[in-house]
Structures are given as structure tokens and as C-alpha cells.
Amino acid sequence: MRGRDSExxxxxxxxxxxxxxxxxxxxxxxxxxxxxxxGQLAALPIPEELLPHLHDAxxxxxxxxxKRQIAFLAKQxxxxxxxxxxxxxxxxxxxSEGSKRQxxxxxxxxxxxxxxxxxxxxxxxxxxxxxPDADRQRLRQLVRNAKxxxxxxxxxxAFRELFREIRSAFEGGSTASHDFDADVAxxxxxxx
Numbered sequence: 001m002r003g004r005d006s007e008x009x010x011x012x013x014x015x016x017x018x019x020x021x022x023x024x025x026x027x028x029x030x031x032x033x034x035x036x037x038x039g040q041l042a043a044l045p046i047p048e049e050l051l052p053h054l055h056d057a058x059x060x061x062x063x064x065x066x067k068r069q070i071a072f073l074a075k076q077x078x079x080x081x082x083x084x085x086x087x088x089x090x091x092x093x094x095x096s097e098g099s100k101r102q103x104x105x106x107x108x109x110x111x112x113x114x115x116x117x118x119x120x121x122x123x124x125x126x127x128x129x130x131x132p133d134a135d136r137q138r139l140r141q142l143v144r145n146a147k148x149x150x151x152x153x154x155x156x157x158a159f160r161e162l163f164r165e166i167r168s169a170f171e172g173g174s175t176a177s178h179d180f181d182a183d184v185a186x187x188x189x190x191x192x
Contacts, residue, residue, distance in 0.1 A: 139166075
């Protein structure tokens with residue numbers, strides 16, 4: 001029973017609704033953990049006593065058996081301290097932010113690759129201005145080879161190499177990592 005404190009009149013524990021919400025949050029966390037790849041799962045601070053239950057939940061393929069095992073995993077997780085569950089949630093959040101950043105960097109590199117191939121000297125000058133450590137001659141050669149590959153319907157070897165060169169320019173000491181959209185906005189304003 002929940003009960004009230006006789007002196008203050010405040011409730012002694014969480015309401016049933018609050019307990020249910022907390023239990024459903026832990027169940028959702030358990031479902032998330034069972035869906036993660038093994039490499040990402042290994043990087044999380046999961047206590048040793050939960051690992052066998054987690055591996056069992058990942059092992060089952062029957063829908064009902066898997067659901068039952070996830071519920072059991074959630075029950076075992078609720079027995080852990082709140083700090084342990086918060087640490088797991090924080091690690092998951094940090095990993096998802098890192099993934100989003102990687103995807104954004106890949107899109108940015110892809111935008112620059114298309115811009116360099118289609119934009120000519122203006123695009124090359126904008127890229128080298130944004131990334132002074134980039135090798136202009138190497139980039140020109142890769143752009144020329146990528147255009148030639150596309151015209152001859154050959155495998156996109158230089159096209160891929162151009163992407164890698166752009167990514168390395170992003171990572172390598174460039175102090176002014178301009179965003180593609182900002183550069184496009186600057187180009188548009190100069191045309192007007």
C-alpha cells in the first residue's frame with residue numbers, strides 16, 4: 001500500500017500510474033537493447049548479471065517467446081539501481097548522436113562531391129577555401145577521372161576515391177569546415 005505520511009500528509013511512494021510508466025520505460029529500453037547489433041551492445045555499460053537474459057532475448061525467434069523473454073529481461077533490469085539504467089540510456093543517446101553526426105558528414109561529403117563534379121572551377125575554389133589543407137591537384141584529377149568514368153560507363157572507382165578524399169579533407173585539420181548549404185547561400189547572394 002502506498003499510504004501517507006502522518007505529519008506532512010504526503011504520499012510515501014509513487015502512484016501505481018507512475019510505477020507503470022516507469023516499468024513501461026524499462027520494457028522499452030529492454031526492447032531497444034535486444035534490437036541492437038552485437039558491436040554496439042558490447043560498448044554499453046550493461047551489468048554482467050543482465051547479459052545472459054539479454055542474449056536469450058536476442059536468441060529467440062518465436063514472437064511470443066521473444067516477447068516473454070524481453071518482459072523477463074525488463075523485470076531483471078527493474079531490479080537494478082536507477083543509476084545503472086540511466087548510464088545505459090546515456091550511452092545509447094551518445095551513440096545515436098554520433099551516428100547522426102556521421103550520417104550528416106557523409107551527406108555533406110556527397111553534396112560536395114556532386115558540387116565539385118558539376119560546378120567546375122568555382123566549386124573547386126569554394127572547397128579549397130573552406131578546406132585549405134585539401135590537395136587541389138589531386139581533387140582536380142579525381143573530378144576529371146570521375147567525369148570520364150561516367151561518360152564511358154565504367155565502374156566508379158575515381159568517383160568513390162573522390163568521396164574518400166573529400167572526407168579526409170573534412171577530418172584533416174581544416175579550420176573552416178563550411179557547410180554546403182551556407183556556401184550555396186553565399187553563391188546565390190553573389191549572383192543577385
